[in-house]
Amino acid sequence: MNYLDGFRNRDAADRFRKILAQLGGQLDQACFMEVCGSHTMAIARFAIRDFLPQSVKLVSGPGCPVCVTDPGYIDTAIELAGKGEIVVTFGDMMRVPGSHSTLAQARAAGGRIVSCYSPMTALELARAHPECTVTFLAIGFETTIAPVIAMLDTARRTGISNLTVLTAFKLVPPVLAALIVDPELKIDGFLCPAHVSAIIGADAYRPFAANHGVSCVVAGFEPLDILYGLEGLLRQRIAGEATVENQYNRVVRPEGNRVAQRLIAHYLMPVEASWRGLGVIPASGLTLRPEFAAFDALHRHGITLQPGRSNPHCLCGEVLKGKINPSECPLFGVACHPEHPLGPCMVSSEGSCAAAYRFASGDHDER
Amino acid sequence: MNDDCILLAHGGGGRLSHHLIESEILTRFGAGVLASLPDAAALELTQQRICFTTDGFVVQPLEFPGGNIGDLAVHGTVNDLAVSGALPRWLSLALILEEGLPLVVLRRVLDAIKQAAEACGVSVVTGDTKVVRRGQCDGLYITTSGIGEALVGFDLRLDRVVPGDRILVSGPLGDHGAAILAAREGFSLACSPVSDSRPVHRLVEGVASCAAGIRFMRDPTRGGLAAVLNEMTSGQSFGILIRASDLPFSSATSALAEIMGLDLLHVASEGCLVMICAHEVAEAILAYWRTRPEGQHAREIGVVTEQAGRVMLESVIGGVRMVDLPSGELLPRIC
Structure with a gap:
């Protein structure tokens, strides 16, 4: 340790x-x-907000893959x-929450829903149950896409045919591009993801710095990494600079993980994707290429994803865009x-609302 | 086949039932009150005041690093009595067996119960065995009830807690939950967590001379330390501040938590004691605990504050935040 x-x-x-x-x-x-x-999270x-100077506002972005999953996807699962x-x-x-129910409720009602730590669990279950189809709920950003595709690659090579994936993969750069041009948001700097960057590489953020003047620092997930990252962002702003600084170079390379990138590109192609709270963003998702349709749960069952219905009072979309703090949502801490949880940001431990609720820093007004 | 696994007839009340009781139960627990298999045990009390508790055990897997469902069922009930300020004396033992349960597994579980009960100084004085059809239970469920005699001098009440009191823990937190999770998920790490399933009653008995300064005790089982501290402060006029840097965690459990994204404040221990005591007695209690193997990693982890109802944590880097109740099932994070 x-x-x-x-x-x-x-x-x-x-x-x-x-x-x-x-x-x-x-x-x-x-x-x-x-x-x-x-x-x-x-x-x-680590209560890092305690370390922020008054002049710095730190907002949470859309980088919780569970939180941005559309309710219609849950309905299909x-x-x-x-x-x-x-x-x-x-x-x-x-x-x-899906439109009407959750996977936990569906499991209680008798659905065969298994929670796992690794996508390989789906492969093992498919081997153990040749009599039925196993569907893996393939959500996640670049970090998670890589191991899911590695699992699928193993399935294909070993001739497993009763395994499908229901894809809702999301990509980080396109959503950042969408947020940057949002006139209501005025973002001076991105604290860029650690492990997503390990896949896509630090160079992926160059357009945001070069074309939009947004400072970018790739930082690790440990508390000193984050504090150092904030220092880097502050120094860029004071100097009037916008560059990409890779502080997490013990893991992240400028070009990223080429092997993972090749494997992902082999199996997947860009599609427009629906982000809960953010709407449809062009080329912000990945789905299986037509030649691998046999592994596509939608194709296998002849179904299409329908848009789901969110709670109309839920402001997760505004939270995900960093426009409001979780405590500014009228449902926060009361009904949600x-x-x-009524909104997805309250579900995942990585969600902004759950983090704000669980780790409030002192006064009750945050609750 | 009869000799290999549990059959429905083992619970039918006939010859096989009697054989199971005689060969597996009485051989292990038949030395005392249970010998004549009375419908109820008659017990001689030495104290006016007793504590009585019950607990059900359904852990999966049945056997895990550091113990099995049998010793867990003894320790769980012994510890509930201990943190109530009682010296555990007698246990009941109710077994629900699934048809098809291998007898070798049952024997290992019963052996663990016998050894744990002897080590704790408690007697199994009454019990019951039922067999259910395959699929109606997950191998084996156990319920133990326990009776303990109240130790003189303890007056454990939250309304005696005052700001400035100290929070002590007797050992590393979260080892049981981490061991179960690792076993369930089939993780093979170079250094895997081991359950801390063990009794804590001697840690209570041994500090009876400090009883007047001991305000309240709990064992942080389901929901972990976060749940216990929130229960202690809920609706009270005091709060608690703990220091993350003083929380004892074993390195194997910490490593697993980092890999799986678990908050160890929410993970169960089964051989750990959390105590609120007056600051005057804290050092003496810690000094005694550290003389015993189950208390060698004992630490003072925080203080009672005036922030009514709030449990706060000073992070390892010095920021302060709230510690909330865990919400439901421990769900693995995606990344």
Whole structure:
């Protein structure tokens, strides 16, 4: 654990507190977005907001793959479970509200829904149950896409034919491009994801810096990584610069993981994707290429994804765009809380609302 | 085949039932009150005040690193009595067996119960065995009830807690939950978590001389430390502040939590004690606990504050945030 402890050093954090305060004093205001759900989670868990100077506003971005999954996708997954399929999903998805119900409710009603830690569970279940079809709920950003595709590649090579995936893969750069041009949002800098960047590479953010003047810092998920990342963003703003700084170079290369990129491009092609709360964004998703349609759950069952129905009062979309803080939603902490989530941001531990609810920093007004 | 696994007839009340009781139960637990298989056990009390508790055990897998469902069923009930300020004396043992359960598994579980009960100094004095059809239970369920005699001097009430009191834990947190999760998911790590299933009653008995300064105790089982601390502060005029850097975690459990994205504050222990005590007695209690193997990693982890009803945590890097109740099932995070 020394590796982790080193990035959680209290003395170093105290030094960052002083540096951030000093740098923050040199700016009137700056708005940064932490793009990734794992950053949101770490910022909450280690109470990093305590370290922010008053001039810095840190908003949470759309980088929780569970949170941006459309309710219609959940409805389809429940429909497949109702057909006697074995549905395999990452655990966070179990309580995400669909239009009428959740996967957890469908499981309680008898649906064969299995929560897993690794996509390989779906492959093992498919081998163990040749009599039925196993469907993996393939959601996630670039980080998660890579292992899912690796699993599918193994299935194809080993002749497993009773395995399908229901894809709702999402890509980070297109959604950032959409957020940057939103006139209501004025983002000065992105704290760029750690592990997504390991796949796509730090160079993927260059257009945001070069064409839109947005500072970008790729930072790891440990608390000192995040504090250092915030320092990097502040220094760029003070210097009036917008560049891509890769602070997580112990993992992230400028060009990313070429092997994973090739494998992903072999199996998947870009499609427009529906983001809960953000709407449809062109070329922001990936789906199976036609030659691999046999693995596509929709194709196999001859169904199409229907748009789902969200709770009309839920402001998750505004939260996901960083336009409001979770506590500004009228449902937050009242009708919507982790035991009874109405919106997706309250479901996943990475969701902004769940993080804000669980890790509120003191006063009750955050609840 | 009869000798290999449980059959429905083992629960039918006939010859096979009697054989099961005689060969598997009485051989292990028949030395005392249970010998004559009375419908109810008659017990001699030495104290006026007793504590009585019950708990059901349905853990999967039945056997896990550090124990099995049998010793867990003893420790769970013994510990519930211990944190109530009682010295555990007697246990009941109700077994629900699934048709087809291998007898070797049952024997290992019963052996673990016998050994754990002896090590805890408690007697199994009454019990019951039922067999259900295949598919109606997951191998084996156990219910244990326990009676303990109240230790003199303990007055465990939350309304005695005052700001400035100390929060102590007797050992590493989350080892049981982490071991179960690792076993269930089939993780093979170089260094895997081991359940902390063990009794804590001697940690209570041994600090009886400090009883006047001990305000309240709990064992952080389901829901972990976060649930216990929130229960303690709920509706009360005080709050609790814990320091993340002082929380004891074993390295194997910490590693698993990092990999799986678990918040160890929410993960169960089965051999750990959380205590609120006056600051004057904290050092003496910790000093005694550390002389015992089950308390060697004991730590003071925080203080009672004036922030009514709030459980707060100072993170390892010095930020302060709230500690909320866990919500339901421990769900693995996606990344």
